[in-house]
Amino acid sequence: MKRQFPLIIIFSCGLFMVVQYFVPHEKSEFFYEFIALDWPPIIGVFALMLGVISLTRVSITRIRRKTEAWRYSIVTLIGLFVMSAFGVIGHHYPPLSTAFDWSFNNIMIPISATMFSLLAFFIASAAYRAFRARSVLASILLVAAIIVMMRFFPLGPLTSVVGKTSDWILNVPNLAAKRAILIGVGLGIVSTAMKVVLGIERSYLGKD
Amino acid sequence: MRTTHCWICIAATVFICCVLSLSAAAQVDEPHSDTLIVDSTTIIVEPPPAPISNLQVVDLPNDHGHAFHLTWNISADDLGGRNNVLQYRILRTPGWAGPLTEPQGDGPQWRNEQGTWWHLVEGVWDTIASIPAGTAEYFNRGGKAREGNDYSPDDVGFSFKILSVGTGGAVSESAIFGPVESSGQWYHTGKTWVVLAVLIFGGLMLTMVRLARGGRELYIRPLAGINAVDEAIGRATEMGRPILYVLGLGAPDEIATIASFTILSRVAKKVAEYQTELIVPCYDSIVMTIAQETVKQAYIDAGRVDDYNEDMVYFVTQNQFAYVAAVNGVMLRRQTATNFYLGVFYAESLILAETGSLAGSIQISGTDRVTQLPFFVVACDYTLIGEELYAASAYLGREPILLGTLKAQDYAKALLLVAMVIGVIAGILNLGWLTDYFALNI
């Protein structure tokens, strides 16, 4: 009941989806269209809400236990509830949806857009102090990288030479390397999926 | 008096009938009105283009039905001759006629969601498409839902003809082709390679996992990185400085994280033997719990359970940059001799590697995130690239599922390699009959 049935469900759903791929007939499309593709997003609404619930729970625990930086958890909670209120109530009471859009455009966009721009600085610093041609392999990598980085530089007569070399790098050795990696990744995904469907891999079910 | 009534009634009936039939024509037979206009405007300004020839219609193969594939040779006056073809109009019969207010006749008919009736009529030509000149192929794909206005039933004989519409409006008709029936297929013949590949690979995997579980010795080549691990621990002992092990930002069920646990167990065992200090800061609390178990077990195996200290493995924070800042602090403060970064890494990879290289630590890294590998390669002393991480873990841990999967993938790669070499040789020699097999026709 606790383990066997879920494994049976996974196996039968998985097997159906594999077989359906090879069977174009209309009759095979009923389950595919009306259940397999239609229901999971609905389940997803509830499943994804779990993330929000767990965020709330963690924040409240932090505040209650007054752990380090607990005050910031209050900020998270306020952000969460004010934003959801704007959105959910705003749907039924349009004036609030302006506040929702405002918060999205002026709080969420600038912060998310800036967060990863910090990496530009980290790359510059690492370029100076850590990216070393410490072996033949690292040297090949760095030379290829520098050529690719210079591909759009206005270098006068050299522009087309650098451009062509970097095109060659992208379309020949890069293609070969990435295709070899891709084949490995593909086999990896297929084997993981097979293990799940066949019930060899069960860690996602958790412990009893 | 009575006669007047009679006349009024007749006039009203005629009027209503006219309105109804006109509105019906306007609603449904829009395409037909096109053909009608064409017929009525055959005031010859210029002669019509030559008709198309060799119209062929087949049921579209490998589909769910409701579709036909049309091919033909374009008109002699298209892209040549008088060059006066404007478009091709594709006509089909029988058509579904309607909407009607009530069922009519004995033929097949149904009622749609709006409550109107449709029925099948022989001899009514429906214009199903108008396509630009120069085209020699058309897919007539109908809907499968009976309620839809584009419904095209299976197992009903349809005939087709194509009108070549000239620039002056004159048309010429092709010969009629048909009838043909559409139907769905139970097996997609273009996907046979995929069936074979899935079956072969699945079989390989089941066999290998079973063999590994049965304790069969499966060979995996030693990886240079594993020797580097031992050397690095030795060096840390000589210098009397601690070892840092970072498990990455991955969830506990990701393969890279699982692989990292196996390597951690090996490192912890060596560390216990050499009596060096180990620091494992964690990003995820569940990862931390598993890591604690792993390290403790390693100390027990090494017979040094007394040296084990819970604080070696600790949770930092689940926040990318804050986590990195904390780990950087540890590296600089404790002057770690060796840093291991094995698992799932994102943008933080280069920040970690930079700080470690500044602190003068030996760094061994490994991840399956391809985008982070370049940074590890240029900033670390040894890097396990992608699958090498899994291989290292399978080599050290001999965990049957991991080992069996790795072996199965290896054999699959070997098969693919052989197939590719055969295909390439056939390609170089231009052996069409052989290279034709190296394609999916989906």
Added chain:
Amino acid sequence: MTEQNSRKNIFERMFAIDRRWVYGFLMLAVVLSVIAKPVIPIPISKEARSIYDYMNSLSDGDYIHLAMDYDPSTLAELHPMTRAVLKQCFEKKIKVIITALHQNGPGMAAEAIDTACQRHFELTGYRPESGKDWVFLGYKPYPILIILGMGQNYRIPFPNDYYNVPLDSLPMMKGIRNYQNIKAVINISGTSATDWWITYGNGRYQVPLAIGVTGVMATDYYPYLQTGQIFGILGGLQGAAEYETLVGTPGKAVEGMSVQVVAHSIIIIFIIVGNIGYFATRKKNRVGL
């Protein structure tokens, strides 16, 4: 310790400086070049041109699907692509079906569409209308199943559009069932959504696919280009700048590329100087391993 210090050569001392100096240097360079706005010519790659040519070969009233699967964190690279593609569609009167399968994306996508419509209005005096010239479907969870669902029928995952108008009541969606009715999918993404479009959109339904991705991802998709699984790549800010140039409205991406030249030069110089220092230092105290 003092003895050690005196033996430090110039490079060792240079690397010992605080990293904040490096940060400041980069920031200064970027700020100055953003203010100065130099202009560099943008060479057009064949990966970008093939997308432009394909779109240009479409006729009035053809449909394309623009999948904006990114969130604000990668907007710098991807927004200019979206704007350029939308501009081309509106000019060519190509009808656009838009989805945003990243949970933080739909608001941003809606805003981008609005801006594109406004620009088109300023240029031509006509404002492209929702439901007539474009339709924005918005977000649903589990992108893989949504991509597959749209391959069967757009109405399975999206009974309504983003503004909660039923799809069947939109004039543009009349007769549009699935990918068979559209000419191409242009996927602009900063996540694995690109892989899903290739595997599930193109792999299962053979819909012609082109991608616009962040620089981090760009090089990984060249194998698919050669097999024909995708017909074009816009890679990062450079790809965006190329497309802006192609559609004839150089904007933020083209401006950004000249700043890139400055920043890239700095990083290349850093790598070279750093390595000279590394080799100079290494000769002096060679340690094994």
Added chain:
Amino acid sequence: MDFATAIATTVAAVLTLCIFSFLYKDNPFYKFTEHLVVGVSAGYWVSILYVNVAIPNIWQKLLAGKWWYLIPAFLGVLMWTRIVKRWAWISRYPLAFYLGIATGVAIPLEMQTKVLEQIFGTVQSFVALHNSQTDFWAGINTVVVVIGIITSLVYFFFSKEHKGATGGIAKVGIWTLMIGFGASFGYTVMARISLLIERVQFLIDDWLLKLFS
């Protein structure tokens, strides 16, 4: 710039600067904005799920009399049993349903697109050479690509030790891989800097210049 826009842009700019302050060191301003965005994005997600999924895909369908949509909704509610440890096993049912579908659909398609089409594409690139007028270098490049793929695949082959001929082949393979990584490296640098440029463009063009003009 009107007053409301000025306020809005200033808020955005200040938050941007708060994040940049991390470069100096981890500080309360950075922590504040960081925690704020975690909350706000979660809240945004709640609204999107409610307005864009719950209403059209569940509520309106139920209102239209399609009662069977109660089944997936019920399965969804079962996911919430995870919150209570004792009932957590119930959530395995909806999870199994979803996982079965998602993994099942992946098996043939991943095999097709990432494995078979790649091998076939390599072979077909040679066929294409015969069918079209290509120059000498295109032919050479096609051969180089194949050599690169074969050698890289051999590098990731773990059943044979890298000694002798295998070792030599694997070495060519790892060189190919390194050139590929070099290309990624170059593009990644561009990507990271793009984000910074956009932010600086925002701070200077959209905020400072407009505020003081």
